[in-house]
Amino acid sequence: MIPPGAPIVTAARMRAAEEALFRREPQLDVMERAGAAVTGAVARFARSSPILVLAGPGNNGGDAYAAARLLKAAGHDVAVAACGEPGTPAARAMLERWGGDVGALYQARPRPVLVDGLFGTGLTRPLERGIAPVLAELVAAARFSLAIDLPSGLATDSGADLGAPRGIGATLALGALKPAHLLDAGLERCGQVLLADIGIPVESDWRTVARPKLTAPGPRAHKYSRGLVVVVEGDMPGAARLAAHAAMAGGAGYTILACRDEGSGGPDALVRHRIANGDDLADFLTEKRIGGILIGPGLGRDRRAEGLLKAALNADLPLILDGDALTLLGKSAAAWLQRRTAATWLTPHAGEFGRMFEGNGDKIVQTIAAASESRTTIIHKGADTVIATPRGEARVLARASSWLSTAGTGDVLAGTLAAQVAAGNKDAAETAVWLHARAAALAGPAFIADALPMHLSQAISECL
Numbered sequence: 001m002i003p004p005g006a007p008i009v010t011a012a013r014m015r016a017a018e019e020a021l022f023r024r025e026p027q028l029d030v031m032e033r034a035g036a037a038v039t040g041a042v043a044r045f046a047r048s049s050p051i052l053v054l055a056g057p058g059n060n061g062g063d064a065y066a067a068a069r070l071l072k073a074a075g076h077d078v079a080v081a082a083c084g085e086p087g088t089p090a091a092r093a094m095l096e097r098w099g100g101d102v103g104a105l106y107q108a109r110p111r112p113v114l115v116d117g118l119f120g121t122g123l124t125r126p127l128e129r130g131i132a133p134v135l136a137e138l139v140a141a142a143r144f145s146l147a148i149d150l151p152s153g154l155a156t157d158s159g160a161d162l163g164a165p166r167g168i169g170a171t172l173a174l175g176a177l178k179p180a181h182l183l184d185a186g187l188e189r190c191g192q193v194l195l196a197d198i199g200i201p202v203e204s205d206w207r208t209v210a211r212p213k214l215t216a217p218g219p220r221a222h223k224y225s226r227g228l229v230v231v232v233e234g235d236m237p238g239a240a241r242l243a244a245h246a247a248m249a250g251g252a253g254y255t256i257l258a259c260r261d262e263g264s265g266g267p268d269a270l271v272r273h274r275i276a277n278g279d280d281l282a283d284f285l286t287e288k289r290i291g292g293i294l295i296g297p298g299l300g301r302d303r304r305a306e307g308l309l310k311a312a313l314n315a316d317l318p319l320i321l322d323g324d325a326l327t328l329l330g331k332s333a334a335a336w337l338q339r340r341t342a343a344t345w346l347t348p349h350a351g352e353f354g355r356m357f358e359g360n361g362d363k364i365v366q367t368i369a370a371a372s373e374s375r376t377t378i379i380h381k382g383a384d385t386v387i388a389t390p391r392g393e394a395r396v397l398a399r400a401s402s403w404l405s406t407a408g409t410g411d412v413l414a415g416t417l418a419a420q421v422a423a424g425n426k427d428a429a430e431t432a433v434w435l436h437a438r439a440a441a442l443a444g445p446a447f448i449a450d451a452l453p454m455h456l457s458q459a460i461s462e463c464l
């Protein structure tokens with residue numbers, strides 16, 4: 001499990017936090033704590049099995065030498081193999097404190113327990129071809145393997161694969177989580193992510209998504225005070241119905257489907273309001289009690305869809321844009337959205353995000369830049385979901401149920417978000433993402449999107 005609400009820092013910020021601490025405390029003391037944390041985690045799994053510790057040339061290697069010494073002192077059978085001489089004073093000091101044999105990485109014989117201390121946040125380029133296969137083999141041959149701070153071969157700030165092995169059992173993040181523990185290849189390369197507090201104070205506007213705190217409606221609550229959501233239906237009415245159902249189950253007091261014709265389907269408590277075109281919608285959206293408009297799921301991309309979208313964008317009401325609405329905006333998204341007078345939320349997956357914004361850089365940085373440019377809150381969906389606000393804050397949720405990879409779950413997220421927006425929740429995006437992931441966990445394997453809303457009640461009850 002990823003620690004909830006934990007700060008996430010880049011390699012540069014981690015280094016700055018360490019350096020600030022080293023002005024008050026000797027570096028070797030901090031490294032001793034890192035070694036002790038690794039020892040604690042490894043000892044839990046190793047029991048009496050022989051351990052192979054791999055040490056790299058930097059401070060990640062320093063942590064490895066410290067852990068090797070502490071594991072040996074605790075009675076474990078420890079062998080150490082290194083790639084290169086230690087290149088930092090701290091790593092050299094730890095090698096000296098180890099004082100035992102150090103073999104060459106290339107000649108290391110596999111052992112049942114492996115500790116990967118080759119490279120951490122200092123990795124700057126892909127692993128050399130001589131290192132990656134040796135490491136992969138040693139990890140594959142071990143019964144249990146633990147990476148110190150990061151699996152060697154992951155880019156700290158993006159999670160990109162620079163030659164990291166498959167099959168690491170656990171990664172012990174030192175001091176704080178890094179983006180690579182949560183993003184991209186890190187999702188499948190880190191194994192279980194553990195977080196060790198080694199006394200380095202870190203500050204960050206980036207955190208993992210935490211369970212929200214919600215309150216039950218007060219004694220004088222009524223359907224409007226709970227939040228009125230309008231979901232705009234388009235070409236594929238099922239998608240809007242699914243989103244409307246999620247808004248209702250996500251706590252909205254009143255949900256209206258703005259639809260082309262009477263239609264059918266959906267819960268009986270769902271109110272239908274006929275809307276022929278954009279002008280009709282614009283008239284309807286003068287209703288000031290509307291707390292949130294959702295447009296995009298199954299909207300289509302024809303002239304009618306464009307008219308509806310324009311009406312929604314021009315309304316002075318909180319707005320959630322999903323699916324086709326995002327594609328219709330395309331590269332003019334930021335220009336349109338900057339002009340809005342009320343708050344806006346976007347829920348793109350990677351493809352939709354790329355159609356609206358420049359897609360260079362790390363996912364967190366990219367999403368924050370887009371949120372700031374468009375003055376919106378963005379839920380950039382995926383196996384690694386990144387939420388960014390226009391104020392530069394980020395929240396990351398990784399490793400939600402992989403069964404979410406089925407059609408319609410995005411519509412459910414958008415509807416859940418609409419309910420939170422209409423309720424005036426200032427952390428609507430983080431709440432919706434948590435509730436959605438929790439509903440998926442409760443739904444178990446192979447659910448269909450229609451089944452998700454019914455688990456929202458239980459998810460909400462866990463936040464009260």
Ligand SMILES: NC(=O)C1=CN([C@@H]2O[C@H](COP(=O)(O)OP(=O)(O)OC[C@H]3O[C@@H](n4cnc5c(N)ncnc54)[C@H](O)[C@@H]3O)[C@@H](O)[C@H]2O)[C@@H](O)CC1
Pocket residue numbers: 018027030031034056057058059060061062063087088090118119120121122123124125126127128148149150174
């Ligand atoms: N600064 C400190 O005292 C502390 C650092 N910590 C540990 O130190 C790590 C960061 O240490 P460093 O900044 O020294 O960096 P690393 O130990 O991650 O690696 C840096 C070294 O690897 C080399 N290198 C980078 N990419 C390479 C590649 N692809 N192939 C071969 N060599 C490569 C660099 O030239 C440098 O010598 C953290 O991940 C953490 O494990 C912790 O002990 C906490 C305290």
Ligand SMILES: [K+]
Pocket residue numbers: 060116117118119120147148149150151152
């Ligand atoms: K490592």
